[in-house]
Amino acid sequence: MAIPGNLLSATTEMVDPNTSGWTTKLNATIGKGSGGRNGDGCLAVKSVAAGEAQARTVSSYTITAGVIYQAFADASGATVPERIGIRWLNTAGTEVSITWSLTTMAASASWHRISVAGAAPVGAAKAQVVLSMMTPAAPNVISYFENAYLGLPMRTTGNLFGFGTESTEIDASGWVSEVNATVSRQVPVAPWSVDWYWAGGHMLSLTATAAGNAAVRAVDRPSVTPGTEYLAHAYLQPPTVASAAWIELRFYDSNGNQVQATRAQLAAPGVGFYRQLVSAIAPANAATCGFAAGLDGAAAGQVLRLETIVIRSLTPMVTGTVLPYANGSFEQGTGGWTTTSGPATLARSTPWGAAGIAGSYALTVSSATAATSTIRSPLVPVTEGVNWRAQIITKISTGTWTTVTVRVRWYDAGSVSLGTSTGNTYAVPAGSWYLLTSDAVAPAGATQAAVEVVGVASSTAAALWVDSVALWQVLPLTAVQAVPGDGYIRLTLRELPDNYLITVYRVTPDGLRALVRGTSRLIDQQEVTGDAMVLEDHEAPLGVQVFYRIELYSAAGVLASTRSSDPVTLTLDDINTAWLKDPGNPQRNCLVVMQRAPDWQRPIEQASFVVRGRRNKVVLSGRRQGLEGDLAIWTRTDAEREALHLLLDSGNVLLWQAVPGMGVSDMYLSVATVTEGRIGRLAQEQWRAWTLPATEQDMPVTTGVNGAAGRTWQDVVAEFATCADLLDVYATSEDLLLDQRMG
Incomplete structure (x- = not known):
C-alpha cells in the first residue's frame, strides 16, 4: 500500500x-x-x-x-x-x-x-x-x-500541538520535568500496525529520579475557546502492570494561571502500549491548554513512555449530543452517573480494553442481588417542545438481566424533576453489544434532562456494561439545501450506521440516476466513517428538480436500507450566465457571461473508396464522436479573469452548465488553446472576450473532491510561527488550503 x-x-x-x-x-x-x-x-x-x-x-x-x-x-x-x-x-x-x-x-x-x-x-x-x-x-x-x-512529517490532523511535541522524533525540547523526573527520548521495540504512520521510533521517556510521584508536562500551551470540549490522548507504556500512570488535560487563563485540570488514569492490562483518553470542556476563563503525564508512587528509575500526544477539539460520539464525552464514554471514570434506586454499584470497567465501544472502557453496573436498579446521568441542557433521542450501547458482563429500559428524565431551570418519558424496554440477551434508543418530546418548562437506565437483574452477582451514551435533538435523517450563489446543493445525512457502506445517487425527473462525487471518487459503496455526512454536489443540474437516493449496505452487495431526500432545485439568477466548474476542485468554479450560443461539430473518422464502374463511393465510417466547438464567453472583472485562468491552468476535465432552454445541456469538456481578447481600446477596461475550443468528454469517475482533509487554521498555527513562514512553503492560498507544499 x-x-x-x-x-x-x-x-x-x-x-x-x-x-x-x-x-x-x-x-x-x-x-x-x-x-x-x-x-x-x-x-x-x-x-x-x-x-x-x-x-x-x-x-x-x-x-x-x-x-x-x-x-x-x-x-x-x-x-x-x-x-x-x-x-x-x-x-x-x-x-x-x-x-x-x-x-x-x-x-x-x-x-x-x-x-x-x-x-x-x-x-x-x-x-x-x-x-x-x-x-x-x-x-x-x-x-x-x-x-x-x-x-513531510506525519502529524495528527487537528492536533493543537506541533509535530515536535506530538512525536518527539526531532528532540524532546517540547517537554520539561514537572516533579521528580528526567526527560529523554528512547527507541524501544514497538510493533505498530503497518499502516499506522503516526507512531514512530522515538518516544518521550519520563524517568523517576527518586521514589514518589513523578510528572512531565508539555512546554506548548495552545490557545483554546471557552465552552468548547477538548479531547487529549496519548499512548502510554507503564513500567509495571500495577503502575499508577496517568495523563492530564489542563486549562490556563490569560495570565498563565492553571484554572482546571482533568486527569485520567490508565488501567493497564500489561506493559505494552495503550492509548489513554481524557476530555474536558474549556471553562469560561480559559485561554490556553496544556498536557501532563506521570506516575504516582513510582520507584526510583522507573520509566513511563509516551507516544503520539494529542490535544484536539472533540468529535462527539453522535453528532449533536448534549452529553459531554466524559459522561458518555467513561474513559476517565464513571462520568458523574449515580444510582437513584436499587442495589447497583457503578465503576469504570477494568482493565483497559476489557469492555468499550467508545474508547477502551465502559460503565460497569453491578447488582449483588436479583433486583431492579435505576442509574442516571448528570443533567444536560435541552430545549422544550422538540424531540430528543437517548441512546446507550450495552452488553451483559456477568449473570442475567431480564430487561433494560432507556428513558429521559426532564427538569426545569431550578433542577426540579418534571417526570420521565415513557421510555423503551428491551430484552438483552447475553453475548453481544446492543444499541438501545428512546425518543421523547421535552415537556413545557424543561430546560435540563438526564438519561436514565433501568436494569432488571434476574440473578445474583449480575453486571452490565453501558457505553456510548448520547442525548441529541432528533433532526431529519436527510436534508437538502440549494446554494445558488456558489452553484451547488448541500446534502446532509445523519445517523449513519458505523462501518456500513453507502451509495448516494442524484435522481432527475426522468428517473435517471447519477452517482454523487465524494472526497475520493464517486460515492458507490464507500465505507461510512462517521454518523453524519455533509456533501456539496457541485454537479447538480441547474433549473431541474432533483432528489437524492441513499443506499446503505451492511456488507458489499448486501442492501440494508434506503432513504430519499426532499426534492430541490438549483437556480441561476441571470440566464445569460453559465458555470464553468472543475469537479475535483470546486474552489476554482467560475460564473461567466455567455457571448452567444455555441455552434457544434460532431466529427467522424471516415475512409472513402472509389469502385470502378460504380457511381457512388463506398464509405467506411467509425462511430460519430462527441460535440466540438467554441465556447464564447465574457469575464467582467480582473478577479473573474484571474479566476478563469486558475480554472483553466490545470487542464482538467471541466463541467459546463447553463440554464435549461439555452440549447446547451450540461457537458463535461476539455479546453484546448485559449484566446483572451479585449473588447475595447481603453487599457483600464476589465471586460475580456474569451474563446474556449471545447471537446466533449465523459464524466471523470475516479476524481475526488479536493479539500482540506480535516485541516483547520489550528493545524497551520501548530506548524508555523508566523504568516511569513508560510511564504517559503506554499506558493498560493489554494496550496495552503490543500496542503500542497513547494519542493
Missing part, C-alpha cells in the same frame, strides 16, 4: 517486486527477503564484516533547506539493533550531513518502527534514506527493512 505523501517510489517503499530502489552504502550486501507486511518483499541487509552495515536509497529526492522532513521504516533483526537516517546532499550530490535517529534499545525479530525527523541543513538540495545495522560482531548478520517513507 502506498504511504500518503511518500517521496519514495512504491518499489522503494515496499521492496516489491525487487530491490532496485536500494543500494549498499557501507559494509553490506543487499537482497530481497520475504515475509514483509507492506507486500511480501523486504530488504535484506547482510554485513560483509564486523562493524556497522548500511544501505541507502538509490535515488535522491528534492527537498528544501530549512524544512523539516521525516523518514521511517519497519525493521526486523534478531541479532543487532538498528537506526535510520536522512542523508542530506547538495546540488552536486555531495553529502552535507546525516541526521540519525537513536538506536533501538534491543534487537528483535518482530517488525518494529524506526524513525527520525529533522530540518534540512543549509546547502542541502536532495535527500536519501539510510538504513543501518549497528555493529554486528561478525560477517553475514542479516536485518530486514520495509515500509520505508521519506517526506
Whole structure:
C-alpha cells in the first residue's frame, strides 16, 4: 500500500517486486527477503564484516533547506539493533550531513518502527534514506527493512500541538520535568500496525529520579475557546502492570494561571502500549491548554513512555449530543452517573480494553442481588417542545438481566424533576453489544434532562456494561439545501450506521440516476466513517428538480436500507450566465457571461473508396464522436479573469452548465488553446472576450473532491510561527488550503 505523501517510489517503499530502489552504502550486501507486511518483499541487509552495515536509497529526492522532513521504516533483526537516517546532499550530490535517529534499545525479530525527523541543513538540495545495522560482531548478520517513507512529517490532523511535541522524533525540547523526573527520548521495540504512520521510533521517556510521584508536562500551551470540549490522548507504556500512570488535560487563563485540570488514569492490562483518553470542556476563563503525564508512587528509575500526544477539539460520539464525552464514554471514570434506586454499584470497567465501544472502557453496573436498579446521568441542557433521542450501547458482563429500559428524565431551570418519558424496554440477551434508543418530546418548562437506565437483574452477582451514551435533538435523517450563489446543493445525512457502506445517487425527473462525487471518487459503496455526512454536489443540474437516493449496505452487495431526500432545485439568477466548474476542485468554479450560443461539430473518422464502374463511393465510417466547438464567453472583472485562468491552468476535465432552454445541456469538456481578447481600446477596461475550443468528454469517475482533509487554521498555527513562514512553503492560498507544499 502506498504511504500518503511518500517521496519514495512504491518499489522503494515496499521492496516489491525487487530491490532496485536500494543500494549498499557501507559494509553490506543487499537482497530481497520475504515475509514483509507492506507486500511480501523486504530488504535484506547482510554485513560483509564486523562493524556497522548500511544501505541507502538509490535515488535522491528534492527537498528544501530549512524544512523539516521525516523518514521511517519497519525493521526486523534478531541479532543487532538498528537506526535510520536522512542523508542530506547538495546540488552536486555531495553529502552535507546525516541526521540519525537513536538506536533501538534491543534487537528483535518482530517488525518494529524506526524513525527520525529533522530540518534540512543549509546547502542541502536532495535527500536519501539510510538504513543501518549497528555493529554486528561478525560477517553475514542479516536485518530486514520495509515500509520505508521519506517526506513531510506525519502529524495528527487537528492536533493543537506541533509535530515536535506530538512525536518527539526531532528532540524532546517540547517537554520539561514537572516533579521528580528526567526527560529523554528512547527507541524501544514497538510493533505498530503497518499502516499506522503516526507512531514512530522515538518516544518521550519520563524517568523517576527518586521514589514518589513523578510528572512531565508539555512546554506548548495552545490557545483554546471557552465552552468548547477538548479531547487529549496519548499512548502510554507503564513500567509495571500495577503502575499508577496517568495523563492530564489542563486549562490556563490569560495570565498563565492553571484554572482546571482533568486527569485520567490508565488501567493497564500489561506493559505494552495503550492509548489513554481524557476530555474536558474549556471553562469560561480559559485561554490556553496544556498536557501532563506521570506516575504516582513510582520507584526510583522507573520509566513511563509516551507516544503520539494529542490535544484536539472533540468529535462527539453522535453528532449533536448534549452529553459531554466524559459522561458518555467513561474513559476517565464513571462520568458523574449515580444510582437513584436499587442495589447497583457503578465503576469504570477494568482493565483497559476489557469492555468499550467508545474508547477502551465502559460503565460497569453491578447488582449483588436479583433486583431492579435505576442509574442516571448528570443533567444536560435541552430545549422544550422538540424531540430528543437517548441512546446507550450495552452488553451483559456477568449473570442475567431480564430487561433494560432507556428513558429521559426532564427538569426545569431550578433542577426540579418534571417526570420521565415513557421510555423503551428491551430484552438483552447475553453475548453481544446492543444499541438501545428512546425518543421523547421535552415537556413545557424543561430546560435540563438526564438519561436514565433501568436494569432488571434476574440473578445474583449480575453486571452490565453501558457505553456510548448520547442525548441529541432528533433532526431529519436527510436534508437538502440549494446554494445558488456558489452553484451547488448541500446534502446532509445523519445517523449513519458505523462501518456500513453507502451509495448516494442524484435522481432527475426522468428517473435517471447519477452517482454523487465524494472526497475520493464517486460515492458507490464507500465505507461510512462517521454518523453524519455533509456533501456539496457541485454537479447538480441547474433549473431541474432533483432528489437524492441513499443506499446503505451492511456488507458489499448486501442492501440494508434506503432513504430519499426532499426534492430541490438549483437556480441561476441571470440566464445569460453559465458555470464553468472543475469537479475535483470546486474552489476554482467560475460564473461567466455567455457571448452567444455555441455552434457544434460532431466529427467522424471516415475512409472513402472509389469502385470502378460504380457511381457512388463506398464509405467506411467509425462511430460519430462527441460535440466540438467554441465556447464564447465574457469575464467582467480582473478577479473573474484571474479566476478563469486558475480554472483553466490545470487542464482538467471541466463541467459546463447553463440554464435549461439555452440549447446547451450540461457537458463535461476539455479546453484546448485559449484566446483572451479585449473588447475595447481603453487599457483600464476589465471586460475580456474569451474563446474556449471545447471537446466533449465523459464524466471523470475516479476524481475526488479536493479539500482540506480535516485541516483547520489550528493545524497551520501548530506548524508555523508566523504568516511569513508560510511564504517559503506554499506558493498560493489554494496550496495552503490543500496542503500542497513547494519542493
